[in-house]
Amino acid sequence: MLNNTLAMLPELLPPEASTFAKDTDSTFMFITWVCIFFFVLIVGLMTYFVVKYKRKSEDEVTPNISHNLFLEIIWSVVPIILVLFMFYWGYVAYAKMMDPVAVLGEDGGEHIDLYVNGKQWSWDITYPGGFTINSKDSLKMKNEEEFTWSPKELISEGKENNITSYMTVPVNVPVRLSMTSNDVIHSFAVPAFRIKKDVILNRNAIIWFKATKPGLYIYTCNEMCGIDHGHMIGYLRVVEQDEYDKFMKALDVPLPPEKQWAAGKKLYLNSCSACHSLDGSPRVGPSWKGLYGKKGHKMVDGSTVDVDDDYIRESILNPNAKKAEGFGAAVMPIQKLNEKQLSYLMQFIKSPDKDPNTKPENK
């Protein structure tokens, strides 16, 4: 009976999926009980008084009770003691989340470093190998596969790429997030982990967590950041260590050849299109139209190069080594890309207009 009624109540807290959840939730429940106690006390007394002392005649006389020192001391001191507990527990847990060094040690102990980059309007999660997962990828996945999706099945069906659409972390290993923003303020929040912090351009915010429960969880942006603020969400997976190893491998497994060009295009759209056009118009950087194979490409210092694989590779990995004419003052940021991504991008740059793998008579 009681259980049935309780089951009908809405969820009070998100799932407990990190080591912070226990501390935070017990403080949450402590406050909840304090609230219930005082609410019942205040509203109970109020109702009782209203019923009992309802006016019966116009010339009722009321006693002159102007104060009562004993009562006043009690109702000042008891709340003070209670809030001191809240303050203390709250501070301890908060300090833990905000300061990974204190918890993980100077050298960080055994942990994983991830880079979180907020931008209007998605999150980039970059793994140490340089592989970047965008929050939008996980949204598409979530719609396709809903929640029944099992990573094992996908691997056996050769759909490793699907795995790499989710930010993924292992259970029981501390993860340190090093977070920044490309533009306005965003706020990275994972309710199931009880973590949240604002990210700001040109600043690095660090928080950490240790996941405890495998599952698929939402992460959100909690600071108003423009028109698509409400869609700046993603889904992340917490998995057992062996699946995490597979995930890391999947980041390394090359895609089947017919998908590589498309992957390169996606990378272009995600990280390069802001500065490089495909139609010949200059943006921050030179357009890629007719770039590959160009002979006598002029550099700022007056020299010329032939654009081949090596030149493009160098331009991406070490952008400032040779600078194209007309763009001497512009700076291309160093790209965190791994070998595989580089080779996909290369295929795209060689033939930006169409996928060389599609046969011409295709439709």
Next chain:
Amino acid sequence: MSEAGTNYINHEKGIMSWLTTVDHKRIGLMYLWSAVAALAAGGFFALMIRFQLMSPENDLISKQTYNQAFTLHGVIMVFLFIIPSIPAALGNFVLPIQVGAKDVAFPRMNLASYYIYVVGSIMALAAIALPYFIEGWKPLDAGWTFYAPYSKQTAGPVILMTMAAFVLGFSSIFTGLNFIVTIHKLRVKGMGWYKMPLMLWALYATSILQVLATPVIGITLLLLAMERVLDIGIFDPAKGGDPVLFQHFFWFYSHPAVYIMILPGMGVISELISTFCKKVIFGYNAIANSSIAIAVISFFVWGHHMFLSQQTTFSSMVFSFLTFGVAIPSAIKIFNWVATLYRGSIDLKTPMCYALSFLFLFTIGGLTGLYLGTLSTDIILHDTYFVVAHFHYVMFGGTVIAFFGGLHFWWPKMYGVMYNEFWGRLACGIIFIGFNMTFFSQFFLGSTGMPRRYHSYAGDAHVAETWKSMSGLSTMGAVILGCGIAIMFINLLISLKTGKKAPRNPWGATTLEWETQSPPVHENFEEEPKFTREPYSY
């Protein structure tokens, strides 16, 4: 002595006599109806938001319109409605009569404050409407908090709107200054500080906050405008500026502003409870002193809006501690009001129904603040619907309910007529139910992590069901709430035509405004008022 039948409403006629009046009562009424108009506009945007959020992937209004709706809802409700509601509308009407004066200390400045309010409102309206008429202007969408650097990047008329708030600030400062001087200088002979009605203590504390805190928001908004026009690089991190600094400035005003909004409400409630219990207020000194304590401490807690903004862990700790410090005086007031009910002679007239409703709602609002003041639980709740629910319980459940209660309390004095009690109470009940449906549900949305200001929301498997059902409930509640408020105003307006004539002192209250006729004569009292009876002496 004035002729029988003349009063401040009919002693001069014509629209010009209103527009050029320096009578605090008339100015109070003009403020009142302007604020009510703002309430209607703000309420319209609130309903827009709720209808959009009725279901998870709703597309009733576009993202752009949605962002505009919550921005305007916030700006209008805060700057045009709540801040002037009790102090400038009810306070202007009541304060000089309660101290036994003919008017405020500076009547012309009082009128100036109203005109500045009108200018500010027109600027705000322009910022709302112009984007629809001028090519290239985008609707305002930065939220009422105008956080940089988004407020720098957005195409909306940020400068016009912040300048509107800047101008409105001056009207608030003028009123505050006037009240402080009036209370200091114009109290009737015999009314010592600790013999003032508690409403006056509350307005006094509020005025101090208005005068000291408002300039800070003025400067902040000015800097923001300079950032947008001149690119000075004070808040924009791309220029080496500091966006967190903006938040410090903003909350340095906007936290005390919370108390600018709630303290007058507390004053009204003290009057209502004592009057309708026909009993001396319990702990007069505690209530009076805690008003001042709240005003002072509230200047030092602004950082509790910024626990996750990259401020240092140390400052978060200090701000959390001080925040609990401001919780205690508020709790003490609640206990005092409940204790006043004990052995009272409780008369459930409409104003009293609002007072009880206030106790219920404000208790919830105050208690849920504990979750937000506690650092670890704030991590879950910051920038979620929990915060939205919490401050609506305080601002609406507290201030606005007190405003409605006060309006019903002083209505007979303002217009000399009695409204219909049945409809008055019924409206109060509907508002109470609608309000709780709208906002209690939002606590669950927030505690499960639903962020604020989302145009659509899906959630993962764990929370999707909660988000959907609670949002739906909230929208239903908002409709009921809107109906309740409409009934309330209709009832009041009808009384102007058909209401029975009000006696001098319909509620048997003890403060000076009840000794003059209803409505009062032009300069408040037919004869020099005498302070013969302490407030709350029954």
